[in-house]
Amino acid sequence: MGFQYFETDARGHLPVGTDIAAVLRHGDERPLYAAWNTYGHLRLLRETLAQLDAGTLNLDDPDASRAALQRDIDSVAALTPAQALEANRRLVEFLTGRRWSVMQEAREAGDSWTVIGDALGVTKQGALDWYKRKIADQEKYVGKFHDTDRARAVVDEQE
Numbered sequence: 553m554g555f556q557y558f559e560t561d562a563r564g565h566l567p568v569g570t571d572i573a574a575v576l577r578h579g580d581e582r583p584l585y586a587a588w589n590t591y592g593h594l595r596l597l598r599e600t601l602a603q604l605d606a607g608t609l610n611l612d613d614p615d616a617s618r619a620a621l622q623r624d625i626d627s628v629a630a631l632t633p634a635q636a637l638e639a640n641r642r643l644v645e646f647l648t649g650r651r652w653s654v655m656q657e658a659r660e661a662g663d664s665w666t667v668i669g670d671a672l673g674v675t676k677q678g679a680l681d682w683y684k685r686k687i688a689d690q691e692k693y694v695g696k697f698h699d700t701d702r703a704r705a706v707v708d709e710q711e
Contacts, residue, residue, distance in 0.1 A: 558583035565590040566629040576638050584643040590628050591636035597625050652686035652703075655679065659706030683707070 556578040561567050566575065566586050575583045601621045603609045611617050631639075651672075658668050669679035687703045 558586070560586045561628070563593070565593055566631075568627055568629055570629040572629055572631055572635050576635060576642065579639075579642075581643055581646045584639045584646070587629075587631060587639035588636060588643060591631040591633070591639070594625060594628060594631065597621050601625070652683055652690070655683050656703055656706050680707070 556574065558570060558575055558579060559567060560583070564586055566572070566583070572587065575587050579587070600609070601618065604611070604614055604618055604621070609617075655668055658671075659665075665676040665680045669676045672679055672682075674682070684707065687700070687707075690703065691700055
């Protein structure tokens, strides 16, 4: 299966008519992020429309605001909460999968495990332990495509 391209609108949302199942099956991080963002945008629009309908918003022209909100809702793809959660999960998996290689590059660029841990919001030891586990995973699952020597060269536990 080759790369599949998914259109977004000017704000980065998936437009109405987008095949959300295809995004979830074949999308890379860009359309998955767009799906997650689209859902959040829809949620905000629907909450605002509900407040407007309940009379809890004081606007000069509620009818024009209601129409504008509905036009915006109608212009983007409809996602269910479960679809948004799946997009979130897949996006996190993509980003986490790339983390170890960027950690390796940070070490090769001279960053300490403390600096890397701080960037990730974990301790030096937490960053190092996570990196080591990911090297083991790479060796186990994609061993012939993994440069073990290069990955292990940055493991030096000293600053």
